[in-house]
Amino acid sequence: MGGKLMxxxxxxxxxxxxxxxxFNLTFKPLLGLIAVGMVTSILLLLSAKTQLAGTLIFVGCIATALWITLIHCYYSAILNWSDTRKEDASVIEFPNKPLK
Incomplete structure (x- = not known):
């Protein structure tokens, strides 16, 4: 079991x-695309025929926004947790940039 986790x-x-x-270059453009997707989904929700599509797009946009925001905020912690090297000199720390 330990080998698979490693x-x-x-x-x-x-x-x-x-x-x-x-991730650093595309974070803000991806949030912009997600905003466009959310506006599109709201427009689709206004029609009775496209409510299911609008709901699916809206849920997908929310899930994607949460995922990339979590990755952006906890990037350094993920790297530190997943780094299996033992030497202190090889540990890489990236500063957490605040959302702007």
Missing amino acids: ILRQAIYHFFYHLRVF
Whole structure:
């Protein structure tokens, strides 16, 4: 069981470490796209024929916004938890940038 957790932690570390720049560059544009999706879903909710689609889009936008906000806020903690290296010199700390 411990070996599988170690592999999972290493995979999480590599995923987040290599996509650090992607997350930093795309956070605000993704929030903008989510806002557009929420406006679209509200417009779809106004019609009786498209209420299901509007609801699904709205729920998807909310879930995506929560997910990327949590990743943005807890990025450093995720990297520290998933880092399996033992040397103190190899620990990487990224400052948590406040939402603007």
